[in-house]
Amino acid sequence: MTVDILLPVLDADGKRTFDETLPAKPLGADRYRLLGSPGLVEGIAAGDELELHPAEPSGFRVLRRGGQLCVWVYVSEPPLAGTEERLARRPKPSAATWMAGIPSCGSSRCR
Numbered sequence: 001m002t003v004d005i006l007l008p009v010l011d012a013d014g015k016r017t018f019d020e021t022l023p024a025k026p027l028g029a030d031r032y033r034l035l036g037s038p039g040l041v042e043g044i045a046a047g048d049e050l051e052l053h054p055a056e057p058s059g060f061r062v063l064r065r066g067g068q069l070c071v072w073v074y075v076s077e078p079p080l081a082g083t084e085e086r087l088a089r090r091p092k093p094s095a096a097t098w099m100a101g102i103p104s105c106g107s108s109r110c111r
Contacts, residue, residue, distance in 0.1 A: 001025070005032055005052065008059040009040040016059075024050075031063065037070035045070035 003026055006019040020040045024032035030052040037046045043058065044050065047066020052059065 002035060007041045010057065014057055037068065
């Protein structure tokens, strides 16, 4: 089952400005696994397990990281034509992936 949870978006002073709605899987007792990364809430990404906690300034506590990163890109000019399609393509494995212990698909070691 998927539900929508509301997480506060904080301004530069840490004050709540509004809420962002994110899809999540309920884990019980105000605990959720994020099914999508936020566009405005900082410090979390898809796959993270959270506990809603109104006493925290962020409105939640991270219980477990899901291993994903949420990266925001800010640009001062409109993107060039075709940028969205290029970004949507799956990246090729790199030396960094191999060094992290994950062999790339083209490696003779993973055949």
